[in-house]
Structures are given as structure tokens and as C-alpha cells.
Amino acid sequence: MQELTADAAIELRGIDKSFGSVHAVRGVSVRIERGSITGIVGENGAGKSTLMSILYGLYRADAGEILVDGRPVEMASPRDAIGHGIGMVHQHFMLVDSFTVLENLVLGAEGGALLARGLAAARTELARLARDYGLTVDPDARVADLSVGEQQRVEILKVLLRGARILILDEPSAVLTPQETDRLLQILRVLRDRGVTVVLITHKLREILAVTEKVIVMRRGEVVAERRTADTNAEDLAELMVGRKVRFDLDKAPARKGETLLAARHLSLVDGRGVRLLDDISLEVKAGEIVGIAGVSGNGQTELLQVLSGIRPPSGGEFEACGRKVDATHPVDPAEMRDLGVAHVPEDRLRQGLVPAFLASETSILGYQDREPFCHNYILDGPAVGKYCADLMERFDVRPRTPGLLSSSFSGGNQQKLILAREMARDPKVLLVGQPTRGVDIGAIEFIRRELVRSRDAGCAVLVVSVELEEILSLADRILVMFAGRIVGEVAAGQADERTLGLMMAGARAA
Amino acid sequence: MEEALSLVTATLAATLRVATPLVLCAMGGLFSEKSGILDVGLEGKMLMAAFFAAATASLTGSAWMGVGAAILAAEVLALLHGFACITHRGNQVVSGIAINILAMGLTVVLGAAWFGRGGQTPPLTGTERLNPIFFPVAGDNILVYGALLAVPFTWWLIARTRFGLRLRAVGEVPLAVDAAGISVSWLRYRAVLLCGLFAGLAGAYLSIAQNAGFSRDMTAGQGFIALAAIIFGRWRPVPAFGACLAFGLLDAIAIRLQGVRLPGVGEVPVQLIQAMPYLLTLFLLAGFIGRTVAPKAAGVPYEKEP
Numbered sequence: 001m002q003e004l005t006a007d008a009a010i011e012l013r014g015i016d017k018s019f020g021s022v023h024a025v026r027g028v029s030v031r032i033e034r035g036s037i038t039g040i041v042g043e044n045g046a047g048k049s050t051l052m053s054i055l056y057g058l059y060r061a062d063a064g065e066i067l068v069d070g071r072p073v074e075m076a077s078p079r080d081a082i083g084h085g086i087g088m089v090h091q092h093f094m095l096v097d098s099f100t101v102l103e104n105l106v107l108g109a110e111g112g113a114l115l116a117r118g119l120a121a122a123r124t125e126l127a128r129l130a131r132d133y134g135l136t137v138d139p140d141a142r143v144a145d146l147s148v149g150e151q152q153r154v155e156i157l158k159v160l161l162r163g164a165r166i167l168i169l170d171e172p173s174a175v176l177t178p179q180e181t182d183r184l185l186q187i188l189r190v191l192r193d194r195g196v197t198v199v200l201i202t203h204k205l206r207e208i209l210a211v212t213e214k215v216i217v218m219r220r221g222e223v224v225a226e227r228r229t230a231d232t233n234a235e236d237l238a239e240l241m242v243g244r245k246v247r248f249d250l251d252k253a254p255a256r257k258g259e260t261l262l263a264a265r266h267l268s269l270v271d272g273r274g275v276r277l278l279d280d281i282s283l284e285v286k287a288g289e290i291v292g293i294a295g296v297s298g299n300g301q302t303e304l305l306q307v308l309s310g311i312r313p314p315s316g317g318e319f320e321a322c323g324r325k326v327d328a329t330h331p332v333d334p335a336e337m338r339d340l341g342v343a344h345v346p347e348d349r350l351r352q353g354l355v356p357a358f359l360a361s362e363t364s365i366l367g368y369q370d371r372e373p374f375c376h377n378y379i380l381d382g383p384a385v386g387k388y389c390a391d392l393m394e395r396f397d398v399r400p401r402t403p404g405l406l407s408s409s410f411s412g413g414n415q416q417k418l419i420l421a422r423e424m425a426r427d428p429k430v431l432l433v434g435q436p437t438r439g440v441d442i443g444a445i446e447f448i449r450r451e452l453v454r455s456r457d458a459g460c461a462v463l464v465v466s467v468e469l470e471e472i473l474s475l476a477d478r479i480l481v482m483f484a485g486r487i488v489g490e491v492a493a494g495q496a497d498e499r500t501l502g503l504m505m506a507g508a509r510a511a
Numbered sequence: 512m513e514e515a516l517s518l519v520t521a522t523l524a525a526t527l528r529v530a531t532p533l534v535l536c537a538m539g540g541l542f543s544e545k546s547g548i549l550d551v552g553l554e555g556k557m558l559m560a561a562f563f564a565a566a567t568a569s570l571t572g573s574a575w576m577g578v579g580a581a582i583l584a585a586e587v588l589a590l591l592h593g594f595a596c597i598t599h600r601g602n603q604v605v606s607g608i609a610i611n612i613l614a615m616g617l618t619v620v621l622g623a624a625w626f627g628r629g630g631q632t633p634p635l636t637g638t639e640r641l642n643p644i645f646f647p648v649a650g651d652n653i654l655v656y657g658a659l660l661a662v663p664f665t666w667w668l669i670a671r672t673r674f675g676l677r678l679r680a681v682g683e684v685p686l687a688v689d690a691a692g693i694s695v696s697w698l699r700y701r702a703v704l705l706c707g708l709f710a711g712l713a714g715a716y717l718s719i720a721q722n723a724g725f726s727r728d729m730t731a732g733q734g735f736i737a738l739a740a741i742i743f744g745r746w747r748p749v750p751a752f753g754a755c756l757a758f759g760l761l762d763a764i765a766i767r768l769q770g771v772r773l774p775g776v777g778e779v780p781v782q783l784i785q786a787m788p789y790l791l792t793l794f795l796l797a798g799f800i801g802r803t804v805a806p807k808a809a810g811v812p813y814e815k816e817p
Contacts, residue, residue, distance in 0.1 A: 079692030094687035096680045097807075107680050108691025110673040118673070 008070065009034040009166055009197040010055065010086075015064035017050060024050045026221040027064070032166070037188060037198040039208040039229070042218035043241055043441040044412065048201050051218070052168050056088045057081040068166075084166075087159030091171040093151050097144040101137050102126070105158050122161065129160055133190050148296075149180035156187065166197045173207060177296050178469060178502035185211045203241075203442075205234045206470075217241055242442050252453055255477040258287030261461035262308070262342075262430050266317035269303050269485075277303040279485040281317070285430065285461040290452065292476025292493075293465045296505050300485035301465045302347060305434045308463070309344035310337040322429050338367055343423035347434025347465065349412070353419045356408035360398075361389035363407045363415075364422050396421035397447060413444030420448060424455055431455055431462045437471060449475055469498055469505075483507040522763050524649040528721060530759030532557065532713040534658040536737035537744070537751045538665045539709025544741060545669060546702030547682040547808040548596055551607025552588065553710055554734025555614030560585040560714025562618040565632040565725035566625065568639045577639070577719045582711035588614065589707025590700075597699045600812030611734075619727050630727040632718070641720040654716040661709065665748040678702055682806030685813040695813050710734075732789070739792045745804045758788050 010032040017025040025047045032038050042048045053059045055066060057075035065072050068084045075081055081088070095104050102119055105126065111118035123139055130136045137146070137153050146154070152172065159167055169188075173181040188198050188211055200212060208215055209229060217225040217240040225240045239245055262285040269278035278300050285291045295301055306312040308319060313331035322340040326332045334344070346352035354363040365374045365385055373384045389403035396417045398410070407415060416436070423431065436452065437445040452475060456462050466472050472479055479496050481489040481504040489504040536553050543550040560581035568577030588610050595601040595609075619630040626632055641652040669675035677698055681688045685695045717733075718725040736758055744751025765784040772778050 078690055082692055094690040096683045096687055108693055113673050115671055115676055
């Protein structure tokens, strides 16, 4: 066993942690080798973030010990962790938008009661780090004006500036374009070569395989496997994460396209402040095809779905869905769209997809509550709704199969399956889907994608918006790329690759 | 000519006199709001401070004891606000309003019980008051100078010191402060205590410097005007000071205009003149504050995730 002889920067022994009745981490022991990149993978709720939060002093373990450089240490707060040379780059950036880069960098390590000297020292140090690691950022830029990739670099610099020799990154690529992700991985390699120990928490197997030396797989709070990256592959890791075989490749027959069911012409949307959210959007979705919209989040995808589902009226242009023309002077409401056969699975599940405090059975008819057989003469028929929900749960494998449970008690994946079931059960002609698998675990991802393809094969026109490029690539028959409220490119699924799409997503190239 | 000049200087002096409590109060409120703790209770803190200043000065004969008591009284309310909003993550507006109501009631009840003059304290004379230093007519007591110094001090503390950087950060992204290993609660408590200090001085000024004793509800909404000044100043000390001066000037002009017959208009009703600062507040709030620049985390209690 080579692992045991290697020099450990961190060792966790028998770490155990519960939140109330949830046993988040169960007696986990891991060793992180010095000067290496170690990946920690697992589904949502597998305990990987909790474990790292314990290491960083954000939570206290119920049992177990932490060793840094072979010596047992107390981690009562992030301050202790920083003192031991451990730094953490959080998934959600901990930056003050209105501050300059320099001000953000010194926060918490100002080097004295007056700022002037600390700021000057940080400026010098920043220049050194830029030289050593190739991490360049304008120290006087306001963080709000930086791109997401640059903001992440500030986060990494912040940690290095505190003298961290052990760097923990929690889902660092969640908000990055593929190019920015590549850049990040490059930076991590440089850091490793300079002796920094890196721990990468992610659920993206591509990154794990690209950059790590060792992978630790967690499932239900336990470490289920440790692998040398060279000795493993994506299928193997996915199986370990889920606990059963996972198929990545969707069996998909070529699309049999029918008539156009959804067509938008020169759609635009301008908000109250005059900001152009959608700009001259034209697209078509035919029966029997899946059109995917790729793009970094916040480039108008949300607004496009809102307009097409009737939530917001367009400011200009028009669209036609199932024969109904909609423009600024002839708006439509979501209920009418549903009547026309346009179903919508919103991207923000908890705000628009369901009411967390409602029962699952209520969620299963939301939007259709005034129809037979759920409702007779303005009175809801509880037993009928419950039975309907139980049927849906059976068909869409929603677990647990309890219509009387609160919607909020289900996991993200099962909530999503329930919403999808609700919208798909009525055999819609057009299906609008936003982020079908955001925050959904691998097993459910597989199921949801297959259902979408099944719906396509049944002759539905499907429009999928997703920030996960891999998802778009596996689902869509045609791919549109959105950037800054416009459609900047269209690619047929067969000809698409991550690199070209990534460039379009960054607005660098129009096809 | 000479008459016009003296009119101008008199008006300016009056402006400064009226603006002093506003400036002190606004600087205090700035600290609190910059840290993310809204302070609707400035009015109440000032009122309570004014009462204890006058009561203590009257009982001990020392204006300085009065100032000390004023600060203490305001700090007690500040801590109460902090306890509710920081420690227990209560609603900051509700807590502030509660403090205002508490102060309004308590000052009258205690005043009536201790002095039996319908809520007023006995009139203060001589060393029981803070008296003018150089110009007896202008009323340039030490707190007027204190208010003028408070502005650059506040600016310096917020812009140039470690405490200020952390204060600004905690009002924007408390999570970032927490992650940097700095205590969010302790930082906010210090901000709230600073606020209490300044509100205490403002209250003391009202009852033992500008006036010679406490009378019920003597703050008359000045705490809210200070709050408005913070908003006009977009949470920056110097512009907030400017807003306070503008309110002061308006008030000073209003006092001058009382009983004056304006050509073509006739005598301006006193009520209208006295309503001017409040009308200006409404007008400015409605029209001038378009985009909000308030500290992002203001009003939001800080809670760690599970």
C-alpha cells in the first residue's frame, strides 16, 4: 500500500457528525498526501462538504481527530484552520462586491489597526503571487466588476495570502464556463507543483479525472472507496458514488421531427430599468425534437422561459405556441398556456415549481387543481388527488411514495421527479424545462433525462435550458447558445463539442 | 449692510446649533447601519439620553455627570437593541420601534415620579449646563465642536482603519467576515455601542446644552431626521453631515421667518414653517433616493447554516 507510506498533510481519523437525526458523516478516516491534488466525490448529501467544513473549523465533529502534519490539532473555528495553514475556497464566494480586490484580500488579515500599511504589504505580496503562480488580478478593481472566473482567482489569492499550504475547493467549477474551468485546473496544477496540497470537492467527474492523483468516493456519510486516479474511470466512479451501475450514454434514436409547435420571432424583453434581457430571439421547436439552450447562468435563459411559459409578456417580437400568437399587445397567462398544451418545469424548483409547505399530493396537481377529477364544483376531492399522486409517484419512481408527506420533505431529485411527473402526465404538446437536473443526484439525473427523451419520442416539442453543458450535449438534438440575452449560435448535436460551445457561451465567437 | 451680515452669521450659528444633535445622531446611526443593524431607535436613544442628562445634572449639579448619564442611558438601549437583533436575530425595525415607545413612556413616567412637574425636569442653570465657550450669543458649547469633529473622525474610522474595513464588510457580506475568522456578533455589538455613544451625546446636547432641562418628547422626530440624513448621504459621513446642515439651515430659516410678512404672501403660518424639515424629508426620500446603496446585509440577521 503506497498510500500509507506517503507523507500525509492532513489525516482525519474516525470523524463523526450528526445534525439532529441526520447522521451526516459516519466514522470517516482519510489521508490527504502532501503536495498532491486529491478529489472528493459523492452525490449531494454524501457528506463531503460537511467533512471539509469540519476540517475547516466551521463545524465541530462529534467524534474523531484531525491531524495536520502528523500532529493532532483542535479546529474550533476557521481561525484555527487558517493558523494551521488550511484555506478554503467556498462554492459561494465570500467576497464583498463593493470592495476592491485589495480590500477583500486583506479582510481578516489587515496587519494592524490602520489599513494603509496592510494594503501596501498586500499589494507587494500580490505581485509576488502573480509572478510565482501566474495568478494575475488588478488589485484596484472593484470585485463587482470582475468576471466570475476572476472573482474565484481572488478567493484563491485570499487563501494563499494567508500563507495556506493546504487548499480546499468546494465545487469550484459550478459557476464557471468550460474555458474558465480549464484555466482553474491549470492553476491548481501550478499550485501543486509549488508544493501546495489541494483538496477538490466536486461532483464533476471530468475534472476529477483531469487533475487529481487520488480520488476519495463518499456515499451516505461514509468513504466507500479510495482510488488512484490513473486506475479508475468515470463509469467506475459513478457506480461507486451511486452504489449501482449508471449509464451515461443516453440511448437515443434520431429525432423524428414533425410540425413546428413553438416558434419565436425577434422576441425581446426590456425590464423596468431599461435593461435589455432578451434581444432579438428567434427559435423554432418541432414536434419530436429536443432543443437545448446552453449558456452560463444569467444570460437571459431564465427570462426566455418566463416569456415562453406566459409568466412575463414580451416587450417586442412575438411567439406562437400550439397555434396561439403572443406578443406585447396580446399577452397570455400561464394557465392559458397550460390549456393549450404547453407545460413548464421551472428552473427554480422551490420558488416556482412547488410550494414547500404543501403536501406532495397538492404539488402533484398544482396548476391543474381546478380540473376534473381533482375538483368538483370548486371543491377539491382529496382522495382523488391522493390517488392520482400515488399513481404519478409509481410511474416516475418518486420516493418515498407517500402523497401525504410535505413537499419539502422530499430530496431535490424526488421533488423534481414529482414536478416533471405533473407536467408530463398530461401529454403536453410543448414541454419547457429549466435546469432539469440541478441539485439532483446521479441516479435521478439518469431517470429524468430518459423521461425527457421518451416524451420527445412521443411527439412532444421539448425545449431544455441547462447550464450543464454535458447535459445539453447528451439530451439535445439541436443546441442554441445564449449570451447576453441573444442567441449567439446554433449547432446540431452531432457537430457540437465542449470547446466550441464554451467559446460561444463566453461570447467569444458566434457561429 | 452690517445688519445683513449679522443676519447671515446669526442664521449660520443657528444652523449649527440645530444641526449639532442631528450630526451626532447621524454619525452614530452610520456606524450601526454600516454594520448591517438598522437603527430606527435613534429617536428613543436620544430621548432617553436627554432625560437622564437633565435629571442627573439637576440632581448632581454637574453637567459632565449629566453627559455621562446620557451616554450610559443610550448605551443601555443600544445593548438592548443589540441583544434583540444580534444575539437573538430579532427584527431590527420592530426592536427599534419598541425602543422608541419605551423611551417615550419611561421618560415621562420617571420624570413625573422623580420631579412631579408633568414629565419635565427642573430648569438647569450655571454649571448644570454645558455653556458656550467663545461666543455666548452663538451657543458654541463643547458638543457643537464635538459634532464637527465627529464627522472627520467617523470618516477616518470607517475608511482608514481595520475596524472600519471589517465594519463595512460585515454590513455587506457577513458570511465573508465569518469565514475570515472574525466574529460577526462582536463586530456588530461594537458598532451598536458606538451608535449609543453618539446618540447619548446628541441627547445630552438637547437637554443640557441647547435647552435648560428636559421636556416630554423634546426630540420631536430629530432621530428620524438624522436617519433620513444618513439615507440622503448614502451612508457616507461627509454627505450625511451635509444633509444635517441642510436640515439645520431650513430650521434656522423657519425660526427667522416666524411672524415675518413676506411681500405678496403675507404672514407665513408658523405651522407651515415648522413642517418644512419634515416636508423636505418626504420630498427628498420620494424623489432623490432612486437606486438604493444601503449596506446589503442591513436589516438581515446573521445566521450560520445548520
